[in-house]
Amino acid sequence: xxxxxxxxxxxxxxxxxxxxxxxxxxxxxxxxxxxxxxxxxxxxxxxxxxxxxxxxxxxxxxxxxxxxxxxxxxxxxxxxxxxxxxxxxxxxxxxxxxxxxxxxxxxxxxxxxxxxxxxxxxxxxxxxxxxxxxxx
Amino acid sequence: xxxxxxxxxxxxxxxxxxxxxxxxxxxxxxxxxxxxxxxxxxxxxxxxxxxxxxxxxxxxxxxxxxxxxxxxxxxxxxxxxxxxxxxxxxxxxxxxxxxxxxxxxxxxxxxxxxxxxxxxxxxxxxxxxxxxxxxx
DNA sequence: TTAAATGCAAAGGTTTTGCTCTGAC
DNA sequence: GTCAGAGCAAAACCTTTGCATTTAA
Numbered sequence: 001x002x003x004x005x006x007x008x009x010x011x012x013x014x015x016x017x018x019x020x021x022x023x024x025x026x027x028x029x030x031x032x033x034x035x036x037x038x039x040x041x042x043x044x045x046x047x048x049x050x051x052x053x054x055x056x057x058x059x060x061x062x063x064x065x066x067x068x069x070x071x072x073x074x075x076x077x078x079x080x081x082x083x084x085x086x087x088x089x090x091x092x093x094x095x096x097x098x099x100x101x102x103x104x105x106x107x108x109x110x111x112x113x114x115x116x117x118x119x120x121x122x123x124x125x126x127x128x129x130x131x132x133x134x135x136x
Numbered sequence: 137x138x139x140x141x142x143x144x145x146x147x148x149x150x151x152x153x154x155x156x157x158x159x160x161x162x163x164x165x166x167x168x169x170x171x172x173x174x175x176x177x178x179x180x181x182x183x184x185x186x187x188x189x190x191x192x193x194x195x196x197x198x199x200x201x202x203x204x205x206x207x208x209x210x211x212x213x214x215x216x217x218x219x220x221x222x223x224x225x226x227x228x229x230x231x232x233x234x235x236x237x238x239x240x241x242x243x244x245x246x247x248x249x250x251x252x253x254x255x256x257x258x259x260x261x262x263x264x265x266x267x268x269x270x271x272x
Numbered sequence: 273t274t275a276a277a278t279g280c281a282a283a284g285g286t287t288t289t290g291c292t293c294t295g296a297c
Numbered sequence: 298g299t300c301a302g303a304g305c306a307a308a309a310c311c312t313t314t315g316c317a318t319t320t321a322a
Contacts, residue, residue, distance in 0.1 A: 129259040
């Protein structure tokens with residue numbers, strides 16, 4: 001598990017103060033903040049950072065494969081560390097809580113399905129929508 | 137497989153001319169048109185229909201469970217018949233082509249995973265991103 | 273030094289909304 | 298006849314962009 005900043009340097013990205021802040025904020029996030037939220041968190045570290053820079057930074061990082069873009073259906077993009085992104089999401093539709101999981105059988109099955117259709121799998125997006133099982 | 141219009145009536149929705157047109161257009165679509173495209177197709181049938189009405193209609197239909205909202209990551213919502221939506225999508229990232237598939241094992245596995253996390257599955261969204269296997 | 277990145281504000285694209293008028297029931 | 302729905306244009310969102318200024322390498 002390499003830090004985001006290290007991967008940026010390895011890719012030869014110019015490491016500005018703002019990019020370090022965005023990298024740090026995403027690295028420290030255990031949830032799935034959208035861009036405005038990243039901006040809010042980044043602003044606490046660097047009050048001068050602009051929203052446009054946050055947008056440009058996540059886009060650059062995504063293009064380099066350092067971050068992954070998620071869409072949960074609310075019209076706002078969310079980003080997460082691509083190294084941490086090797087999992088899927090279960091969305092609790094009652095509370096909005098997002099639970100991460102990963103399942104090797106599921107991964108394997110997806111590869112198999114793609115192959116059956118004549119394709120090589122290079123990625124996937126999966127969200128399970130669910131409600132908590134009530135205990136009694 | 138019931139027609140969209142019939143399901144609207146069964147839900148007690150007021151069936152205006154515009155809603156019939158939108159229902160007809162979606163029912164006849166075998167691809168995954170976004171709203172602007174639905175509007176274009178609907179306009180051929182009813183040149184007076186407005187974009188706002190198309191937006192309001194798909195939103196209403198979605199709220200009734202008649203349509204399902206899809207997001208393929210381009211920032212535009214797409215809608216498809218919920219009865220036909222019992223499948224997933226494989227996106228050919230080279231051509232942008234979207235292939236529909238469904239796999240009972242996959243469905244079963246998802247139910248199992250949700251249960252393991254303490255949830256009851258009520259829906260899912262899955263997109264496989266893939267490239268064609270080159271033949272020689 | 274110098275090309276690349278930032279900040280700001282303005283523009284872009286998609287989706288929603290206020291208000292008046294129309295039409296389905 | 299009524300009230301939900303339609304049309305229009307304006308507004309609201311999220312995101313991108315042009316340009317002058319700053320900064321990493």
